[in-house]
Amino acid sequence: MRRDRTLLYLTAALVILIAIGPVLPQWALSFVSVVLYLGIVVLGMALLMRTGLVSFGQGLYYCLGAYAAGATPVLIGLVESFGRSFPQPQWMPLRLVLNAFSGALRLIQTPFGPSDLLTMVLAGALLAVAVAAVLGLLLARYRGIFFAMLSLAFSMILYGLLVRTSELGSTDGFGLSVKSFAGIALSSHWARYTIYAFSAVTAFACAIALHRYSFSYRGRLAGAIRDNELRVEYMGASVRNVIHLNYIISAALAGVGGALMAATIGHVDPETTANWTTSGDFVFITILSGTGSVLAPFLGAGIFEAVRTFALQYVPNTWQMTLGITMLLVIMFLPDGLWSVFVRQRRSA
Amino acid sequence: MFVIAVGLTLIYGVMKILNVAHGSMYALGAYAASTFAGYWLSHGYAPYASYAALVAAALLVGLVAGPIIERGLLRFMYGRDEVVLVLITYAVFLILEDVTKLVFGVDPILVAEPYGMLGNFRIGELVYPVYSLVLVAVSVLAGVALALALNHTRQGKILRAVIHDREMSMALGINVSRVYFVTFTIGAMLAALGGALTAPTTSVQLGIGAEVIVLAFAIVVIGGLGSLSGAALGALIVGLVRSAAVHYRPEVELFSVYMVMAVVLIVRPKGLFAAPEARKI
Amino acid sequence: MTPVLEARDLNKSFGAVTAAAQINVQIERDSVVGLIGSNGAGKTTFINLVTGYLTPTSGQVLYLGREITGLNPRRITQLGICRSFQIPQLFNSLTVSENLAVGAGIAARSARREASERGQTAQVEQLIERFSLRGYAGQLAGQLPEGVRKLLDIAMAVAGRPKVLLLDEPTSGVSAEEKFRLMDMVMGALTAEGVTVLFVEHDMEIVGRYTHRVLAFYEGRIIADGDPATVLNDGEVRRYVIGMQNHPAHTESTGAAH
Numbered sequence: 096m097r098r099d100r101t102l103l104y105l106t107a108a109l110v111i112l113i114a115i116g117p118v119l120p121q122w123a124l125s126f127v128s129v130v131l132y133l134g135i136v137v138l139g140m141a142l143l144m145r146t147g148l149v150s151f152g153q154g155l156y157y158c159l160g161a162y163a164a165g166a167t168p169v170l171i172g173l174v175e176s177f178g179r180s181f182p183q184p185q186w187m188p189l190r191l192v193l194n195a196f197s198g199a200l201r202l203i204q205t206p207f208g209p210s211d212l213l214t215m216v217l218a219g220a221l222l223a224v225a226v227a228a229v230l231g232l233l234l235a236r237y238r239g240i241f242f243a244m245l246s247l248a249f250s251m252i253l254y255g256l257l258v259r260t261s262e263l264g265s266t267d268g269f270g271l272s273v274k275s276f277a278g279i280a281l282s283s284h285w286a287r288y289t290i291y292a293f294s295a296v297t298a299f300a301c302a303i304a305l306h307r308y309s310f311s312y313r314g315r316l317a318g319a320i321r322d323n324e325l326r327v328e329y330m331g332a333s334v335r336n337v338i339h340l341n342y343i344i345s346a347a348l349a350g351v352g353g354a355l356m357a358a359t360i361g362h363v364d365p366e367t368t369a370n371w372t373t374s375g376d377f378v379f380i381t382i383l384s385g386t387g388s389v390l391a392p393f394l395g396a397g398i399f400e401a402v403r404t405f406a407l408q409y410v411p412n413t414w415q416m417t418l419g420i421t422m423l424l425v426i427m428f429l430p431d432g433l434w435s436v437f438v439r440q441r442r443s444a
Numbered sequence: 445m446f447v448i449a450v451g452l453t454l455i456y457g458v459m460k461i462l463n464v465a466h467g468s469m470y471a472l473g474a475y476a477a478s479t480f481a482g483y484w485l486s487h488g489y490a491p492y493a494s495y496a497a498l499v500a501a502a503l504l505v506g507l508v509a510g511p512i513i514e515r516g517l518l519r520f521m522y523g524r525d526e527v528v529l530v531l532i533t534y535a536v537f538l539i540l541e542d543v544t545k546l547v548f549g550v551d552p553i554l555v556a557e558p559y560g561m562l563g564n565f566r567i568g569e570l571v572y573p574v575y576s577l578v579l580v581a582v583s584v585l586a587g588v589a590l591a592l593a594l595n596h597t598r599q600g601k602i603l604r605a606v607i608h609d610r611e612m613s614m615a616l617g618i619n620v621s622r623v624y625f626v627t628f629t630i631g632a633m634l635a636a637l638g639g640a641l642t643a644p645t646t647s648v649q650l651g652i653g654a655e656v657i658v659l660a661f662a663i664v665v666i667g668g669l670g671s672l673s674g675a676a677l678g679a680l681i682v683g684l685v686r687s688a689a690v691h692y693r694p695e696v697e698l699f700s701v702y703m704v705m706a707v708v709l710i711v712r713p714k715g716l717f718a719a720p721e722a723r724k725i
Numbered sequence: 726m727t728p729v730l731e732a733r734d735l736n737k738s739f740g741a742v743t744a745a746a747q748i749n750v751q752i753e754r755d756s757v758v759g760l761i762g763s764n765g766a767g768k769t770t771f772i773n774l775v776t777g778y779l780t781p782t783s784g785q786v787l788y789l790g791r792e793i794t795g796l797n798p799r800r801i802t803q804l805g806i807c808r809s810f811q812i813p814q815l816f817n818s819l820t821v822s823e824n825l826a827v828g829a830g831i832a833a834r835s836a837r838r839e840a841s842e843r844g845q846t847a848q849v850e851q852l853i854e855r856f857s858l859r860g861y862a863g864q865l866a867g868q869l870p871e872g873v874r875k876l877l878d879i880a881m882a883v884a885g886r887p888k889v890l891l892l893d894e895p896t897s898g899v900s901a902e903e904k905f906r907l908m909d910m911v912m913g914a915l916t917a918e919g920v921t922v923l924f925v926e927h928d929m930e931i932v933g934r935y936t937h938r939v940l941a942f943y944e945g946r947i948i949a950d951g952d953p954a955t956v957l958n959d960g961e962v963r964r965y966v967i968g969m970q971n972h973p974a975h976t977e978s979t980g981a982a983h
Contacts, residue, residue, distance in 0.1 A: 149527045233710065236713065237709070237713060239526065239527075240462060240526060240527075240530075240669065241665070241709060241713060241714065243527065243530075244661065244665045244705070244709070245705075245706060245709050247661075248662075248702045248703075248705045248706045248709070249702075249706065251658070251698065251699070251702040252699055252702050252703060252706065254698075254699070255698050255699020255700075255702065256699060258699075259699075371658060372654070375534055378527075378531065379531060379534070382528065382531060412542070412545065412546070413542045413545075413546070414542075415538040415539070415541050415542045416538060416539045416541070416542035416543065418535075418538055419534075419535040419536065419537070419538030419539035419542075420535070420539060422531065422532075422534070422535035422538070423517070423532065423535045423536075423539075426521075426524075426528060426531060426532055426535070427520075427521075430524070430528075
């Protein structure tokens with residue numbers, strides 16, 4: 096049964112990763128960590144793709160997650176001052192919402208402090224979900240290239256906003272470091288391993304959750320919507336609600352990925368997160384992986400990162416070209432993504 | 445910008461491809477034109493003829509690169525999904541970025557003579573370079589020429605037929621494949637021309653392709669994909685927004701363009717001049 | 726007795742084109758009504774107006790006495806009106822069983838019925854049997870032959886357990902021998918449940934055999950309304966509808982060419 100095997104592979108992968116972690120060389124730990132958080136983001140994008148939508152703006156949530164992870168106190172400050180700039184009574188609903196949000200952020204940050212890995216990831220996810228809940232209301236009305244462009248627009252707007260926000264470092268961004276996990280203080284050596292291990296566990300949890308979801312009622316609706324939205328509406332289901340929900344899920348995943356990235360790399364800036372080239376990379380990895388299985392995004396991310404690292408190291412002057420050529424080759428010869436190498440995809444005539 | 449946007453919208457309208465590599469055409473055009481014009485000027489040829497040099501270089505780039513990309517690659521991919529095609533052009537863009545680097549080197553090129561040569565003129569207190577006027581004039585000319593060509597020549601009508609309904613055009617015997625080829629090449633030439641003409645006003649360096657494509661996308665989407673008048677209006681709007689931004693708050697330049705695009709899409713989900721949709725059931 | 730479906734002064738125009746003009750009709754519960762008319766006469770427009778795909782320029786649509794004008798297709802389907810399509814609207818990358826499962830699942834949810842997995846599976850099996858889709862159950866919808874696609878399209882509409890079923894050219898694209906089998910199958914699946922059926926049809930034999938009542942459309946208006954024998958022999962109807970087709974054997978090809 097295909098379903099059981101996925102669970103098996105995921106568990107095996109998790110166990111192996113955690114076990115060999117302590118003996119892996121530095122570069123390997125980094126590499127796997129990168130693949131893990133990229134894979135998590137792509138898991139979300141694959142969900143959207145199965146619903147028939149390609150987002151060229153996942154960088155938005157990736158960025159939000161990263162910044163939230165690194166700057167929770169600053170974020171809380173920003174949200175609260177934004178709320179204070181609308182003192183008039185008619186803005187009360189907005190202030191309530193903002194206060195609830197900053198309150199939630201404070202709550203997350205209180206037990207372990209802002210430099211705690213757990214806090215970071217939760218804050219990233221929360222911020223992403225909050226923004227996606229709002230933006231999704233609008234975006235769920237668009238399809239195809241317009242959805243792609245509008246999502247891109249929002250991502251670039253965030254980019255623009257960050258570049259002129261000096262509290263967050265403008266174009267330079269800022270650095271951060273993980274000092275503890277769930278309250279347990281970490282030395283810098285153990286921090287690296289903990290980030291790695293936690294990334295693996297999170298990736299595992301996300302993959303399992305998404306796998307289960309794809310067999311649920313709403314999960315199967317996603318494929319139906321992609322095939323024939325009109326029919327879905329004509330049978331009585333709300334396409335927009337499902338799309339909105341899936342959008343929020345994918346945003347949450349991107350936010351988690353961004354937070355993990357911030358923790359792993361130790362630095363965030365607008366260029367590597369909110370800019371369209373980052374979103375473009377995500378789209379590419381998603382197409383590379385295909386939507387066949389929850390394992391595929393990690394495979395795709397692995398290959399992408401491998402090619403990129405290889406190209407940067409050996410052909411630094413032409414790494415973009417190498418990446419481009421690889422993209423073309425994959426698109427030309429593996430139209431269903433890498434996963435089709437393992438499993439024959441079901442395709443309609 | 446208009447010239448570039450027109451090329452992009454033309455390619456989208458006919459082939460339904462949002463061509464990311466358009467930015468590369470722009471960059472190549474800029475580099476080639478600057479190099480060629482610089483060469484021309486440094487050898488002491490007639491300075492005013494350098495304009496011709498710019499234009500010639502650009503058209504040449506378009507004529508060479510366009511067909512190579514279309515015939516050599518895109519032609520095999522037309523059946524694929526819209527988004528996949530965009531990714532393909534993105535891959536081409538990446539490749540061309542490095543090709544540009546290899547061919548022209550990493551140093552910026554500045555050939556400002558064509559720009560400075562014409563001097564400035566005054567409107568009241570504001571000083572404008574004459575070259576900007578020339579750019580505007582060329583854009584308008586190109587727009588008018590294109591509009592005329594599309595509406596009054598036989599080739600133009602064929603193009604519009606294909607924009608409207610590809611399958612029907614094929615059924616009517618139109619050689620869609622050749623139309624695609626011609627369209628893409630014209631689009632490439634337009635982009636290169638845009639690059640060539642803008643080159644003297646700024647230093648040509650790495651990354652201008654990426655900068656420009658982002659703006660061009662915004663323009664084309666604002667105008668409604670596939671509509672030429674939309675592209676014109678879009679370019680105008682974006683130009684105004686950018687100037688206003690640069691004047692009042694320079695750091696929000698790019699951001700404001702995307703704000704405008706978001707607003708337009710919210711108010712008019714398919715852009716300003718989108719074609720009405722036919723009944724599906 | 727409240728008519729199950731009613732149209733009052735229904736009008737729809739697209740600029741200068743009038744697709745529906747002053748449609749006034751009341752449909753009784755449990756009746757089987759045929760909609761006839763040449764291409765472009767307004768039959769599909771009528772269905773689109775009733776099911777909410779189009780909003781009328783003026784006029785009202787009532788369902789069980791309640792006004793449903795202007796509601797979207799989703800709401801209208803949830804209320805109990807389902808339809809099939811001229812061009813089958815299926816989920817091409819899902820199998821036949823999965824198509825029906827999605828349909829049954831949505832229908833159960835939207836009717837807020839306590840439909841368990843088992844209940845839904847049973848319904849899917851029932852539909853597969855009723856529409857003779859057993860042999861195709863595991864095939865992808867996108868790879869089915871045209872006639873089977875039509876069947877599946879109709880089966881999905883039936884999966885919604887509607888009170889009113891609108892079929893848009895159920896037998897178009899189906900070969901002459903198959904037409905009657907298909908209609909027998911569909912009617913058999915329905916009349917057991919007490920469903921009001923309206924269907925668009927070009928084949929007058931089918932219309933004559935299966936309907937209690939016929940509405941003839943021409944240029945957006947209803948030009949005849951009554952039992953099959955009367956309507957099919959009406960002078961205007963003969964000229965504007967049947968007269969377009971020279972003799973019965975011709976109806977299949979014009980129907981399929983729609």
